[in-house]
Amino acid sequence: MKYKAYSVHNFRKIPQIENLPEEEKESIEISGNVFPFKVNNYVIDELIDWENFKTDPIFRLTFPQKEMLEEEDYEKMKAALNSNLDRMELKEVADSIRMKLNPHPAGQMEMNVPEVDGEKLPGIQHKYDQTVLFFPSSGQTCHSYCTFCFRWAQFVGLDGLKFAMRETEGLVRYLEEHHEVTDLLFTGGDPMIMSFKVFKQYIDPFLDPNNKTNIQTIRIGTKSLGFWPYKFLTDRDAQDFLDLFKEIVDSGINLTIMAHFNHINELKTPAVKEAVNKLIEIGVQIRTQSPLIKGINDDADMWARMWREQVNMGMIPYYMFVERDTGARHYFEVPLEKTWEIFQQAYQQVSGICRTVRGPSMSCTPGKVQILGVEDIQMNGQKEKVFVLQMLQGRNPDWVARPFFAKYDPNASWMDDLKPAFGDKFFFDDEMEAFEKEALAV
Ligand SMILES: *Cc1c(COP(=O)(O)O)cnc(C)c1O
Numbered sequence: 001m002k003y004k005a006y007s008v009h010n011f012r013k014i015p016q017i018e019n020l021p022e023e024e025k026e027s028i029e030i031s032g033n034v035f036p037f038k039v040n041n042y043v044i045d046e047l048i049d050w051e052n053f054k055t056d057p058i059f060r061l062t063f064p065q066k067e068m069l070e071e072e073d074y075e076k077m078k079a080a081l082n083s084n085l086d087r088m089e090l091k092e093v094a095d096s097i098r099m100k101l102n103p104h105p106a107g108q109m110e111m112n113v114p115e116v117d118g119e120k121l122p123g124i125q126h127k128y129d130q131t132v133l134f135f136p137s138s139g140q141t142c143h144s145y146c147t148f149c150f151r152w153a154q155f156v157g158l159d160g161l162k163f164a165m166r167e168t169e170g171l172v173r174y175l176e177e178h179h180e181v182t183d184l185l186f187t188g189g190d191p192m193i194m195s196f197k198v199f200k201q202y203i204d205p206f207l208d209p210n211n212k213t214n215i216q217t218i219r220i221g222t223k224s225l226g227f228w229p230y231k232f233l234t235d236r237d238a239q240d241f242l243d244l245f246k247e248i249v250d251s252g253i254n255l256t257i258m259a260h261f262n263h264i265n266e267l268k269t270p271a272v273k274e275a276v277n278k279l280i281e282i283g284v285q286i287r288t289q290s291p292l293i294k295g296i297n298d299d300a301d302m303w304a305r306m307w308r309e310q311v312n313m314g315m316i317p318y319y320m321f322v323e324r325d326t327g328a329r330h331y332f333e334v335p336l337e338k339t340w341e342i343f344q345q346a347y348q349q350v351s352g353i354c355r356t357v358r359g360p361s362m363s364c365t366p367g368k369v370q371i372l373g374v375e376d377i378q379m380n381g382q383k384e385k386v387f388v389l390q391m392l393q394g395r396n397p398d399w400v401a402r403p404f405f406a407k408y409d410p411n412a413s414w415m416d417d418l419k420p421a422f423g424d425k426f427f428f429d430d431e432m433e434a435f436e437k438e439a440l441a442v
Contacts, residue, residue, distance in 0.1 A: 306354035320359030
C-alpha cells in the first residue's frame with residue numbers, strides 16, 4: 001500500500017470529500033488552518049465510515065471541526081482566509097488564536113529538561129526516575145494528526161515548542177550517568193515516521209554490549225498501528241524494522257510498543273491484525289493507551305469491547321488518560337466525574353486479564369494523578385463529598401500510591417479545577433512550589 005497524505009492545502013481532492021456539502025469543507029478548512037491537519041489514505045479508505053461521517057469516531061479524530069474553535073475565533077480565521085492575506089499574515093492570525101489555547105501544558109518546557117556537564121539536553125525529558133522520554137528530531141510528525149492531540153502545538157510551528165535533538169550522544173551520556181533509568185521511551189510526534197536508517201542510528205548505541213547505560217526496556221510511543229499499519233507490512237523498510245526489533249529483543253532488551261488506539265474501529269482491519277501479529281511473533285510487547293475524548297470514545301461499552309479485542313489480539317491495555325488542558329479542550333473534554341464513571345463501567349465489564357489498564361489518569365505537573373472515585377467521607381468530624389485520588393507517577397516518588405482528596409466539583413475536568421478537601425493544601429503543594437521556584441530560577 002502506498003502512503004498518501006492530505007493537508008489543509010489539498011484535502012478537497014480527497015474523493016470522499018468532494019461529495020460533502022460546501023459548508024462541511026469550509027469548516028475543515030478554517031479549523032484546519034489553526035489546528036494541525038494531516039490525514040492519510042488508510043484512514044480515509046479503511047477506517048472512516050463515510051456514510052455516517054458526521055458521527056464517525058475516526059472522522060472526528062482526524063478532520064478538524066468547526067466547533068473546535070470558539071465562534072469568535074472561527075469568524076476571525078474565516079475573515080482572514082477571505083481577505084487575501086499572504087502566508088505569513090495568515091500564520092499571525094492563526095498563532096494569535098493558538099496562543100489562547102494553552103499550547104504547552106504541564107510545565108513541559110521548563111521543568112523536565114535534564115543537563116549533562118551543565119548543558120541542557122533539549123530533546124530529552126526526565127520527570128520520573130525510571131523513565132526518560134526522548135524526542136528524536138526526525139520523529140516529530142505523524143502519519144495522520146489527531147484532532148485532540150496535546151502535542152498539537154509542535155506541529156504548527158509555534159516558536160520554540162519543538163523538542164528535538166539530532167544526536168544520541170547527549171542522551172547516552174546522560175543515561176550512563178543515571179543508572180536509575182531503566183526505561184527509554186521514544187516519543188514524538190511518532191518515532192515510527194522515521195526512515196529505518198535514521199531510526200537505527202538512535203538504537204545502535206543500546207545494542208552495543210559495552211554500553212554503560214542501565215536501559216532494560218525500550219519503549220516506542222506510536223500511533224502507527226492505528227493510522228498506518230503498513231509501516232510493518234508493505235513499506236519499503238518494513239522488514240528492516242522487524243529485523244531490528246528482533247535484534248533488540250534477542251539482545252535481552254524488552255521492546256515495548258506503546259500503541260495509541262482511540263477506538264475499536266482502529267482494530268478491525270486485516271492490516272492492523274497482521275501488523276500486530278508480526279510484532280508479537282518476534283517478541284515485541286504491545287501495550288495500549290488512549291485518552292477519553294468527547295464525541296470520539298466517551299462510551300463505556302466501547303472501551304470494554306476495545307480492551308477485550310486488544311487482549312484477544314495479544315496486546316496489553318495500559319492507560320486510560322484524561323484529555324489534557326490544551327488545544328480544543330472545551331470541545332473534547334469530559335468532566336472528571338463522568339470520566340471516572342465511564343472507566344468504572346468499562347472496567348466492571350471485563351475480566352482481570354484486561355484490568356492491566358490503569359486510569360483515568362491526568363498527566364499534570366506534580367505527576368500522573370489517577371481518579372479512584374467519588375465518595376462521601378467523614379474526617380476529623382467534617383463530612384465532605386470528595387474525589388479520591390492517587391498518583392501513579394510523581395515528580396517525587398514518595399508521592400506515588402498515596403491516596404488524597406479533592407473537593408467534589410461536578411464541573412471539574414482537570415487537576416487545576418480541583419481544590420483540596422479537609423484543608424487548604426494538597427500534601428504535595430509545598431514541595432511542588434519549591435520545585436517550580438527552582439525551575440524558574442534556572
Ligand atoms: C507517563 C510518563 C512516563 C511513563 O510512565 P510509566 O508509568 O512508566 O508508563 C514517563 N515520563 C513522563 C513525562 C510521562 O508522562
